[in-house]
Amino acid sequence: MSQPARHTPIRSTVKGVREAIPLLGGYIPVSLSFGLVATQAGFSTWEAAAISALIYAGASQFLFVGMVAAGSPLWLVVAMTLLINVRHVVYGPNLASWLPPSRHWPWLMHGLTDQVFALALTRLPQLSAPERFSWFMGASLLAWGVWIVGTVVGATAGETLTARWPLLGEVMPFALPALFLTMVAPRFTDKRWALAMGCTILSALLFTLYGWSNVAIPLAAACGALCFYIVKFQTGARTL
Amino acid sequence: MSTELWIAVIACAIGTLLMRVIPFLWMQRRLNSDTGINNMPQWLGILGPLMIAAVLGVSIMPVNPSAIAWIATAIGLSVTLAVWTRLRSLGWPVAAGVAVFGLVQMAAYI
Numbered sequence: 354m355s356q357p358a359r360h361t362p363i364r365s366t367v368k369g370v371r372e373a374i375p376l377l378g379g380y381i382p383v384s385l386s387f388g389l390v391a392t393q394a395g396f397s398t399w400e401a402a403a404i405s406a407l408i409y410a411g412a413s414q415f416l417f418v419g420m421v422a423a424g425s426p427l428w429l430v431v432a433m434t435l436l437i438n439v440r441h442v443v444y445g446p447n448l449a450s451w452l453p454p455s456r457h458w459p460w461l462m463h464g465l466t467d468q469v470f471a472l473a474l475t476r477l478p479q480l481s482a483p484e485r486f487s488w489f490m491g492a493s494l495l496a497w498g499v500w501i502v503g504t505v506v507g508a509t510a511g512e513t514l515t516a517r518w519p520l521l522g523e524v525m526p527f528a529l530p531a532l533f534l535t536m537v538a539p540r541f542t543d544k545r546w547a548l549a550m551g552c553t554i555l556s557a558l559l560f561t562l563y564g565w566s567n568v569a570i571p572l573a574a575a576c577g578a579l580c581f582y583i584v585k586f587q588t589g590a591r592t593l
Numbered sequence: 594m595s596t597e598l599w600i601a602v603i604a605c606a607i608g609t610l611l612m613r614v615i616p617f618l619w620m621q622r623r624l625n626s627d628t629g630i631n632n633m634p635q636w637l638g639i640l641g642p643l644m645i646a647a648v649l650g651v652s653i654m655p656v657n658p659s660a661i662a663w664i665a666t667a668i669g670l671s672v673t674l675a676v677w678t679r680l681r682s683l684g685w686p687v688a689a690g691v692a693v694f695g696l697v698q699m700a701a702y703i
Contacts, residue, residue, distance in 0.1 A: 372684075375684065375687045378687075378691060379652070382656070396594065397594075400594050403602065404602055407602055407603065407605075407606035408602065408605050408606050408609055409606075409609070410609055413605070413609070417601075417602075417605060421598065421601075427597055427598070427600075427601045430601055430605075431601050431604045431605055431608070434605040434608075434609075435605060435608040435609065435612070438608070438609045438612055439612065440644070441609065441612045441613050442612050442616050443616070443637070443640055443641070443644060444613065444616075444617075444641075444644070445613055445614065445615075445616040445617025445618075445620065446616045446617060446619070446620035446637050447637055447638070447640070447641035447644075448617065449617055449620035449621045449623075449624055450620075450624055452621070454621060454625065458614065458617060458618065458621075459610075459614050459618075462610070462613040462614040462617055463610050463613065463614075465613045465617075467644075467648045468648070470644070470645075471644075471645040471648055474641055474642070474645065475645070520695070520698060520699065520702070522656060523655070523656045523657055523662070523698060524691065524694060524695040524698055525691070526652070526656055527665075527666070527669055527690065527691050527694040527695075528687055528690075528691050529648075529652040530649055530652040530653045530666070530669075530670060531669065531670070531673040531686065531687040531690035531691055531694075532687050533645060533646075533648055533649035533652060534649060534670055534673050534674060534677070534686075534690075535673065535677045535682075535686045535687065536645055536649075537642070537645055537646050537649050538674060538677055538678075540642055540646075546642075549639075549643060549646075550642070550643065550646045553643045553646040553647050553650060554646050554647070554649055554650040554653070555650065556647075556650065557646070557647040557648075557649070557650025557651050558650040558651070558653050558654065560650075560651075561650070561651050561653075561654045562654065566651060566654075569647065569650070569651050570644060570647040570648060570651060571647075573643075573646075573647040573650055573651075574640055574643040574644045574646070574647045577643040577646060577647070578636065578639055578640055578643055581639055581643075
């Protein structure tokens with residue numbers, strides 16, 4: 354009889370909030386930077402916050418304000434912003450089997466960023482079915498809220514903060530690779546997956562090093578998928 | 594912001610939201626149909642974990658790339674992996690990795 358008490362929506366939401374905290378190590382410095390860059394590009398604090406609240410996609414927001422500041426035609430700004438976000442098309446279908454039907458998804462899917470997707474794909478299968486909706490809501494709303502607040506702080510006090518604690522801006526983003534490593538590590542038990550994952554990580558890093566950071570995620574994933582389908586181990590290999 | 598710029602922001606927002614919502618709802622309806630869960634394409638199940646690996650690869654790049662930053666990244670990731678191997682959890686490996694990464698960076702400044 355005590356079973357339902359353990360899965361109250363509030364507890365699951367708090368669990369989602371707690372487990373999304375490591376994401377903030379990456380969100381805070383980037384949102385501070387975006388606020389700073391947006392104000393330097395001529396946007397007001399609340400306009401920068403509106404961009405963060407409405408578009409809510411890191412790389413494309415930087416591209417948006419950069420292209421607007423450079424005087425690019427608006428149709429091209431919109432096209433490039435959407436092109437960068439095309440990778441999000443794959444995220445929703447991967448989570449679909451883990452999340453219950455709800456009329457709230459059209460709004461909650463707004464919070465499906467790279468980081469929230471990675472966390473959700475790892476954690477949702479480990480949660481009980483009644484917990485998943487509230488967990489996703491807690492995790493995604495925390496990330497979204499911090500992103501907006503970070504933008505406002507960056508727009509109003511970005512220069513002061515980065516000047517006072519320059520090391521903070523370098524150390525905090527390391528929470529992201531550390532978090533993703535803990536998510537990817539369990540896949541390395543299988544030779545075929547290990548090779549595909551290794552190929553993906555390496556190619557994503559190389560694409561980023563050579564300045565292709567905007568297309569690195571889909572291209573690297575495609576390289577890894579190619580590797581997964583082409584290379585097959587004869588002995589001791591397990592398939593998906 | 595001018596009206597045209599607001600329209601551009603809203604177009605980007607709606608476009609991005611639709612890219613997140615429509616494939617999700619499409620797949621949910623497909624899974625809830627008579628054909629059942631086996632209807633999910635295999636390539637999607639493969640691409641999901643690979644996308645996370647790609648995000649890891651992109652995020653490995655230090656904020657200010659330098660020899661020290663790369664060494665700190667390598668040590669930080671090794672510590673994260675070592676703690677994960679022992680605890681198999683999300684929180685402590687990340688905290689340990691960030692702490693060691695920060696210490697190496699600070700040591701380099703001193």
